[in-house]
């Protein structure tokens with residue numbers, strides 16, 4: 001039997017472990033004079049997007065401008081059926097888009113479930129720059145976009161309409177498995193001045209419930225940037241990214257000294273531990289950069305790739321993963 005004395009000792013030890021050492025100065029990161037620019041983005045369509053972003057970074061442009069330019073490539077590409085124009089619709093046949101941006105000053109902007117606008121990332125940036133708010137949703141986001149001069153467009157291509165009609169034949173109103181049903185572009189960059197920014201943009205899970213919003217436009221879930229520490233972005237089943245506060249957590253783990261890969265791994269493992277029964281059906285993947293220009297990614301499931309571009313050239317890496 002645990003004696004009262006032993007119990008008190010254990011409790012005291014536990015409490016001591018939790019005590020926040022207020023007298024210890026926060027870890028400071030070396031200011032970088034020339035960290036070397038780098039852009040990192042999710043999936044293989046990140047290659048083309050990075051190329052565009054790199055043009056900005058190579059010319060000593062701002063990381064925010066780089067990521068905003070880069071993600072517009074898949075947003076406008078009808079062959080990328082998970083982002084922007086040509087994105088697969090929700091179960092009611094409506095293309096609803098989610099996007100957010102975050103800059104080196106900690107400013108953020110987001111639009112959720114916006115329809116008819118090909119570049120939701122550009123609207124998210126204007127929410128950040130022109131309003132006192134962070135998030136606009138649905139009709140309000142569309143209204144704002146139109147007021148800012150954006151054109152209303154039909155984003156449903158004949159191909160994505162046909163895919164939706166095929167799904168309707170068997171669709172049981174559950175989002176389908178991630179393997180045929182994903183891919184957000186999350187892009188993070190560090191510029192030649194050592195500043196970080198990021199952008200995330202998606203049409204979300206195909207055939208989702210109308211009004212469903214995933215992690216991608218949620219600051220701290222799909223994207224987080226802290227210019228003192230690093231940046232992270234996510235892809236996969238957004239519900240699980242949100243439940244572990246994915247990217248905010250990764251940045252905090254990097255602040256505590258973990259490398260980008262270690263931090264991504266730790267957060268993926270939280271998903272695996274909390275939701276073991278879901279691992280076989282979902283994907284959750286993260287990429288991260290730290291202030292020193294180190295980068296990496298980690299995924300719950302095999303198959304995730306991320307694209308990178310820096311002064312040494314460009315490439316696509318197969319991510320390490322937890323399960324096949």
Ligand code: ASP
Pocket residue numbers: 082181182183184202203204205213214215216234235236237238239
């Ligand atoms: N994370 C996105 C969402 O849940 C989807 C994806 O990245 O595949 O909406």
